[in-house]
Amino acid sequence: MRSKGFEGMACSIAAVMGAIGDRWALLIMRDLLLGIRRYDDLRQSSGVTNATLSDRLKLLTENGLVERRQYQTRPERFEYQPTEKGRDLNLLMQALVQIGDQWNLSSLEGPPLDFIDRRTGHGVKLMTVDRETSEPVERDQLGVRPGRGADALMTWRLSRGPERADALVIRSDRSQDAGPPPVPDDHSSASNP
Amino acid sequence: MRSKGFEGMACSIAAVMGAIGDRWALLIMRDLLLGIRRYDDLRQSSGVTNATLSDRLKLLTENGLVERRQYQTRPERFEYQPTEKGRDLNLLMQALVQIGDQWNLSSLEGPPLDFIDRRTGHGVKLMTVDRETSEPVERDQLGVRPGRGADALMTWRLSRGPERADALVIRSDRSQDAGPPPVPDDHSSASNP
């Protein structure tokens, strides 16, 4: 298993990264989401080696992000395509591209990849909005708090975040401030989102 | 270098993942963005080993995502905090959390982490909108096209994406459809966003 502890980790961030697997798998998902379907195309596009590509496709399939379909029988030939669940990762790709653009990693010529609205042909972006009203939320108004699924470790984590201007954390009550981390060395039995 | 080719890869997705490094580094960034600052807290929170934590903090610092500050002199003590550039990764964390919630990895109890607007206390979400007008864009209207920074490899990649309902790709012109991938095995000299 790649880097043990990621699966039972009670944090969506860890869980999603765990489901993807690693950077190679993410690149492969990128290509699949862009419409590439064949093994050899995937290999050429991502530059990954055979062993790794084969392994990652297996993992992605097991994790329900990708589906393997036979498209020809005489010599058996297969292709891969993202599942509905896998297609949710488009949001991740958009975020990654947007961050890359902010960092202007694309030098000065602009982004290599441009997400658009196909109806209008206009460029799109991700915006943080109020979950109910869809009103825009400013970047410096963003905060975090433990959700209903937060476990002891997540609560501890958030309790360590001081209320600085540059920190994201918000605490409803400033309960007991210190105390050692709960479950200090047992990550295998944790269950956070 | 971890997994060689990621740096000169002309794709924002690869570039951002390359700058982060790996899953451990991402978890560390998560904790830093939540306000954790001290080495030992980071270790306990993420469950990473000393060697890996130390190495990742160094890499993140080199990549300009994290800053190492001395906060005490007599015994020299250091803390870590995200830079402005590192704080851009909040978008990534939001995307990851939102995907995790969609997958309801958090079982039934809700997400462990809840992004909010600190003014109002309301929950927030990421929405795809038109870059100029900020009008919402439906999920199935999302497309991609090569940007100005696209290199030969990116263009090839997008040319392989058939115009299926489940594919994301849009092509302005349906130029030459086939042809072998350009630069088929030279990933080190590529330069796409």
Next chain:
DNA sequence: TGACTGACTCTAATTACCAGAGTTAGCTTT
């Protein structure tokens, strides 16, 4: 017959990762 395609698997060398012990420098307790 010979070349070729697609989807892999195999091998050997390199590289990364893990748990856990050890280090350094000063402070605090007995």
Next chain:
DNA sequence: AAAGCTAACTCTGGTAATTAGAGTCAGTCA
């Protein structure tokens, strides 16, 4: 004064994953 503690690491040895590249297999095409 000796023992223990804290913070921020580094080191070690063993296990596991990754790499480049060669090889395989079933069938098609010229």
